[in-house]
Amino acid sequence: MDSPKSPSRPVPLPSPLTQPFWDELEAGRLAIHRCRSCGRYQHPPRGICMNCGSDDVGFEPVSGRGTLWSWTIIYHPVVGTLNAAVPYASLIVELAEQAGLLLAGDLIDVDATPDMLQIGVNVEFTPLVVNNGSLTIPRFALSVSREGAT
Amino acid sequence: MTWPDSCGVAIAGVGFSEIHRRSQRSLGAYAVAACRAALADCGLTFADIDGLATYPTAPFSGAANLDGEDVITPEFFLSHKQTGEISWYSQAGAGLVVAAVRDAVNALLAGACRYVLVWRAMYVPPGVYGRGASGPVNGDAQFSAPHGLMSPLQWHALAYQRYRHRYGMYREAMATLAVNSRRNANLNTHAIFADRALSVEDYLSARIISDPLCLYDCDVPVTACAAIVLTTAERARHLRQPSVQIAAIAHQSVVRPPKLHYALHDHIESGAPLAQALWRQSGLGPADMSVAQLYDGFSPSVLYWLEAAGFCDRGEAWSYIQDGRIALTGDLPVNTFGGSLSQGRLHGMGHLVEAVLQLRGDAGARQIRDANAVCVLDGSPLLRGAGLVLTKET
Numbered sequence: 001m002d003s004p005k006s007p008s009r010p011v012p013l014p015s016p017l018t019q020p021f022w023d024e025l026e027a028g029r030l031a032i033h034r035c036r037s038c039g040r041y042q043h044p045p046r047g048i049c050m051n052c053g054s055d056d057v058g059f060e061p062v063s064g065r066g067t068l069w070s071w072t073i074i075y076h077p078v079v080g081t082l083n084a085a086v087p088y089a090s091l092i093v094e095l096a097e098q099a100g101l102l103l104a105g106d107l108i109d110v111d112a113t114p115d116m117l118q119i120g121v122n123v124e125f126t127p128l129v130v131n132n133g134s135l136t137i138p139r140f141a142l143s144v145s146r147e148g149a150t
Numbered sequence: 151m152t153w154p155d156s157c158g159v160a161i162a163g164v165g166f167s168e169i170h171r172r173s174q175r176s177l178g179a180y181a182v183a184a185c186r187a188a189l190a191d192c193g194l195t196f197a198d199i200d201g202l203a204t205y206p207t208a209p210f211s212g213a214a215n216l217d218g219e220d221v222i223t224p225e226f227f228l229s230h231k232q233t234g235e236i237s238w239y240s241q242a243g244a245g246l247v248v249a250a251v252r253d254a255v256n257a258l259l260a261g262a263c264r265y266v267l268v269w270r271a272m273y274v275p276p277g278v279y280g281r282g283a284s285g286p287v288n289g290d291a292q293f294s295a296p297h298g299l300m301s302p303l304q305w306h307a308l309a310y311q312r313y314r315h316r317y318g319m320y321r322e323a324m325a326t327l328a329v330n331s332r333r334n335a336n337l338n339t340h341a342i343f344a345d346r347a348l349s350v351e352d353y354l355s356a357r358i359i360s361d362p363l364c365l366y367d368c369d370v371p372v373t374a375c376a377a378i379v380l381t382t383a384e385r386a387r388h389l390r391q392p393s394v395q396i397a398a399i400a401h402q403s404v405v406r407p408p409k410l411h412y413a414l415h416d417h418i419e420s421g422a423p424l425a426q427a428l429w430r431q432s433g434l435g436p437a438d439m440s441v442a443q444l445y446d447g448f449s450p451s452v453l454y455w456l457e458a459a460g461f462c463d464r465g466e467a468w469s470y471i472q473d474g475r476i477a478l479t480g481d482l483p484v485n486t487f488g489g490s491l492s493q494g495r496l497h498g499m500g501h502l503v504e505a506v507l508q509l510r511g512d513a514g515a516r517q518i519r520d521a522n523a524v525c526v527l528d529g530s531p532l533l534r535g536a537g538l539v540l541t542k543e544t
Contacts, residue, residue: 010284010300012292021293044290070315072307073361078211078300079284090297092308104294119315130296137296 007085009130009137017045020059025136028127031059032095032103041098062097064125068142069094069102071117093123093140106139116142157431159255160386160393161540162265162379163192164503166340169374169494172274177373178218178226181271184375185227192379193390194265196232199379201263202239203250204270205497210279210371222271222375238262246270246445247498248528248536252399254380264385269377270499279371302533303368303448307360309417310450314362317465321362325353326471327449327484328366328491334478335488337515342372342494367449372494376503383543394509395541397523398431400424402535417451421458421531428459428525432539436460439539440521441508442482443501446489451530458531478516486516498528505540
């Protein structure tokens with residue numbers, strides 16, 4: 001469900017290469033492009049593996065576990081439809097599968113304060129349905145306890 | 151000290167238009183004024199110009215992209231009746247204005263033209279800056295835009311957050327840069343904030359735009375144009391001003407994938423090969439620089455450039471800039487004209503023009519004594535990074 005503050009999110013325009021990422025999210029799963037030859041993940045996807053050059057690449061489910069790589073709280077959005085959302089937190093998560101495998105995401109706790117957002121803390125993926133049910137995007141829960149948290 | 155041979159191209163003249171925030175006048179009028187000033191500076195006229203180069207892109211969404219209104223492309227001057235017969239022009243797509251300079255250097259060395267005008271014209275549209283609508287988002291941005299991550303400002307905030315965490319930097323440390331830049335701008339009549347002071351307290355109480363970046367970590371959009379005239383060193387000797395030599399010029403070519411997330415190490419490590427190329431070409435090093443003009447569209451870029459270019463070690467830039475080291479009287483004066491933070495957003499052309507003025511001894515109250523070599527590092531090391539080393543003619 002949308003959060004109480006439900007702005008209209010900018011909508012992705014998938015290509016044949018990226019469509020499975022969004023299809024998997026719609027089904028509630030997080031999948032990342034991976035090389036079947038050398039095993040390396042890469043995000044965003046490229047037509048071939050940028051590590052070994054193989055074109056035997058495709059999306060594979062990942063654990064959804066990771067650590068908080070960085071975060072920002074945005075007070076001045078660059079898109080008018082997000083005015084209603086400010087301030088909002090956006091995250092970059094380093095997925096557990098591979099060092100340096102970074103993914104943008106929402107924060108599950110919209111009332112999180114900066115002192116909760118510690119770089120390096122564990123996070124876990126859950127799907128977030130937005131735009132009146134028409135779009136599912138990744139969000140992450142912080143694995144830190146907080147008084148009053150549910 | 152003797153300088154090694156430069157690449158054989160010189161900056162012969164520089165010029166500014168007036169500088170305003172929003173203006174009722176068209177951008178075309180600003181561009182013509184700046185170019186005319188640069189030509190007059192070296193004793194040439196529009197009729198002498200046979201080469202044109204710029205990086206014209208409007209840095210905000212919803213631009214009209216109408217030549218003369220909010221952008222000035224090479225075609226604007228191609229169709230301008232006062233210019234001479236143009237034999238070469240370039241519209242640089244990346245590298246901000248240094249990429250246009252690089253193209254001009256190559257064209258002059260190839261003999262494609264004799265005198266090249268390079269300019270950067272910037273325009274501030276009506277309304278709230280950069281808050282347009284968003285259609286469907288394709289490409290790499292489709293993975294970040296749904297989370298409201300859509301601008302370089304936000305990417306910088308993410309990398310800077312990590313820099314501060316990793317190296318123990320505290321918020322007050324960046325106030326030093328903002329205040330230093332403002333103090334320099336107060337000595338520069340071409341700065342939008344020539345008459346407005348900025349204190350550490352002002353910085354610390356400024357509104358947060360994208361945590362941890364506050365208002366004064368962001369450059370100030372302006373309507374203005376700055377221009378330079380390039381020619382061969384040989385021709386420049388016969389012109390009005392002491393010419394300034396291009397001792398080195400290089401372009402960032404190491405983007406470590408994925409650049410989407412603006413990873414911190416990408417910022418610094420992508421800039422290092424560029425800086426190494428500058429030192430190799432010029433035969434000079436960080437210790438030889440009298441002044442550094444470091445791009446500051448967002449303040450963290452200054453830290454990354456200082457580290458990438460070897461002025462200090464990794465993780466040390468935030469402490470390096472303290473204690474007056476980057477002031478006009480310091481070991482390494484930085485952004486002596488106020489930078490984009492306090493002169494205004496000219497996408498690196500302000501940095502370039504100031505480097506020339508310092509080497510000519512024309513920087514007035516901002517003049518650094520015995521300025522012999524200046525490096526200009528433009529863009530962020532990761533996003534459209536490019537740089538040059540300028541020296542006095544031997």
